[in-house]
Amino acid sequence: MWKDEILEEIYRIREEHAKSFNYDLQAICDDLRQKQAVSNRQIISQPLKQPSRQHSKSLHPTSTARRNSKFKIQNSNRYTE
Template sequence: MYQDPIVEEIHKIRQEYSRSFNHDLKALFADLQKQQAESGRKVVNLSRRSSLTASEPGQVTESDEDVTDRSHH
């Protein structure tokens, strides 16, 4: 079976990252949240339960009523 070297490298990096936190999912998640906060990038929540909002104050929001469910088209 063909093994893509790029995919293999990604798997190796992911394993090393997980191992560095002793495969502790909560610790991994906390680290990813920290990296996200430190990045300075805007983060948009696209979940159906919340409005479509950017993480920075003063952004225009879209209410849930304005969102069309297109999941079954």
């Protein structure tokens, strides 16, 4: 099986770093944030994109119509029984 030497090195470094903090996730994150703060590198963050909730009617014209008619049928049966 083929091994990527660069990935192996990253995994080793990550394991050593986690082990040095006894695998305490809070301590690991605190250390990484502290290193980031003193790195003097420009941090660029973007707000998370919200998923679009609008569906294009042109993409699913028949399935939308079918779903709406099913809903009406189910609801009308519920009230007429």
